[in-house]
Amino acid sequence: MDRAEKQELVSTLNDTFKSTGVVVVAHYAGLSVSDMTTLRGKMKEAGAQVKVAKNRLAKIALEGTDLAHMTSLFEGQTLIAYSDDPVAAPKVATEYAKTKDKLVVLGGGMGQTALDADGVKALASLPSLDELRAKIVGMVQTPASRIAQVVQAPGGQVARVIQAYADKGEAA
Template sequence: MDRAEKTALVEQLNATFKETAVVVVTRNLGLTVADVTDLRGKMRAVDADYKVAKNRLAKIALEGTQYAPIADMLVGPTALATSADPVAAAKAAHDFAKGNDKLEIVGGAMGDVVLSADEVKQLASLPSLDELRAKIVGLVVAPATKIAQIAAAPAGQLARVFGAYAAKEDA
């Protein structure tokens, strides 16, 4: 990798750190190419990104961003999972790590708050932004549905009574 490629990578990482809501630092303890490809696919499915970068270049990219404190976590074979949804990257990394002991969650950050590995796991247990939106829509729609059912109930009862009288007369 020549100097121009390194500069482009640092600029790209820096832009990612400025746009993202969460960064999860993972340690690769012998993942195969197939494992990493599978992990990247799972990250893409939740609109997250998984990037392996040289620690020195990642530390340079962290400078001047709110994620600068996580530079101490970049030791050994690490990779960075990022997403705009504060829960998505943590959840995808945690779910993959549960099924594969070769991926270790080192820690991360959400904004300027540094997270330990346990805190990232707790973050992964929270519902995602889409799940929260679905719950809110369900709560908003539920009263309207109940009102519609209550309003339709007397008419339905009346129709059943007329139907019973009609059936009785036919018999």
């Protein structure tokens, strides 16, 4: 990698660190190429991304961002998982780490908040933004459907009474 490529990578990482919702740092030593491909696929499905970068370049990219507190995590073979949704990357990384011993979550950051491994696991246990939105929509729709049922109920009862009289009249 020449100097221009390094500068481009640092610039890209810096933009990512400034604009992303959450970043997770993990050791990946010993993961096979197929394991990494699987991890990347799962991250992509969840709306997150994984990047492997040299620690020195990642530390330079962290300078001047809210995530500058994470520089101590970049030791050894590390990867960066990030997403705009504050739950997506931690959730996928934590679940994948349960199945693969070689992936070890070190910590991360969400804005100016530093996260240790337990903090990332706690964040992963929260529902995602889409799940929360679905719950809110369900909560909003439930009262509306109940109101519609209540409004329709008297009309339905009147119709049943009229139908009963009509049936009674035909029987007589």
